[in-house]
Amino acid sequence: MSMNSRVPNPESRVPINVLLICGGGGSEHDVSLRTADFIQRHLEAVDDISLARAEMDGNGRLTAPDGRERRLGQDRMLRDDNGAWEVHYVVPSIHGYPGETGDLQSQLELFGIPYYGCGPEASKLCFNKVTTKLWLSALGIDNSPYQFLCSNEPEEIAKATMALQQWGAVFVKASNQGSSVGCYKVTAKEELQRALARAFELSPYVLVEKCLKVRELEVAAYTYEGELIITPPGEVCAPSDTFYSYEEKYAEGSRAVTHVEAQGLSNAQLGWIREASRRAFVGLQLKDLSRIDFFLTDDGGLYLNEVNTFPGMTSISMFPKMLENAGHDFSRYLTSLIRAAVR
Known part of the structure; x- marks a missing residue:
């Protein structure tokens, strides 16, 4: 130095x-x-x-x-x-x-x-899975059905048990951890208590979300030379015998298959994803970058799943792949942001 x-x-x-x-x-x-x-x-x-x-x-x-x-x-x-x-x-x-x-x-x-990256308020809102859902609903953006638990007490556990009975399978998610940290798939009542206990060890609030059979789609949304860019959605195909866990997401030997551009989407679906991404980026007052994740169900339902304000940028990460697929150089993208902020 x-x-x-x-x-x-x-x-x-x-x-x-x-x-x-x-x-x-x-x-x-x-x-x-x-x-x-x-x-x-x-x-x-x-x-x-x-x-x-x-x-x-x-x-x-x-x-x-x-x-x-x-x-x-x-x-x-x-x-x-x-x-x-x-x-x-x-x-x-x-x-x-x-x-x-x-x-x-x-x-x-x-x-x-x-x-x-994003400012303090946007970062805090998007990192908490509960507040994210509340804001998405306020912005008129569909998101998947869920129950919100504020403690690991019998009354709250009963809400989770009813959700599991109603939906057949749920994801138990610590509310303020990374996208796949503290996330457990539960299909049987005897698994529920253990998953809730583990999630509450990581967070004071827990989300119990309906498990949907979906395609997992992701867009990169970022500012490039003063313009908000929203890429076509890419797709993550997790192995059929598991879900896209934290370990599966970042392991060098990950069995997940990614496609920089998802195939077989209609113009209406692409338009909805683009508009929902734009509305989320502007409405949540994001800055510089985000990866916005969607669920597409077998019956054609679309849900915005989460907003990641600082997505991974490893050798297998989607954000830099989608940025480059959109014709943009990562070095030029980041240095232009730096120069604009400093000079």
Whole structure:
């Protein structure tokens, strides 16, 4: 890190100092590091980007790749044993807490440092599966049937039991974890109590959602040179003997098959997905990027399943694949956002 960093001049190619914060110490720590590797590869090749990386542990402590402790202060300076470096922009490459929950974004806004991704409020709303559903309904966007549980007490368990009896199979989901963390498929009453207990260990609120036989569709929604881009939906085909769990989603040996563009969708279905994505992005006041996931049922029903404000960017992740399939270069996309925010 240079001790002589300057505020970037829009008329020059003075480097923009970008801090890549990754990890987070939570259940998605390792995947966050893999996403950071992807982003780092794209930014290191850009002439006017000077990149520093810091890994965050579960206590918020930052360390350099060589293990030296780093501290980011309110004066926008990143300090370690080698000196101080002014931070112009931050890429919070953290899945789960505190990157997708709005906590890190709130700190960066207090420090006055621009950053990649959604703001604190949008992050918090979309990370919580209950508030997401409430907002989607308020925006007039269909989402799958569910029951909301606020405790693991007999009265609440009875609601889950009735849902299972009515629907035959349910997903039990911790409300404020990553998209596939704390998510359990339940088909028998004797499995329900164990799934609820595990979900409540991860979250104070739990969602019991109707298990639908669906095609899982995803779009990448992002801002590219000032325009909101919504890609055609891609499709995730999980193995028939399981659901798309967290482990299946990110394992290098995943048996899931992905298609960058889903086939066999009607113009009406494509139009609904596009409009629902646009309405969600604008209505939830998302910024820079999101991956928006949909369910398409066997009888043609369409539901918006969830909004992911910082999707994975590993070698098998859909967001960068769909962005590139739309004809956009990831490096150009991210650096244009950085330059617009800083210069």
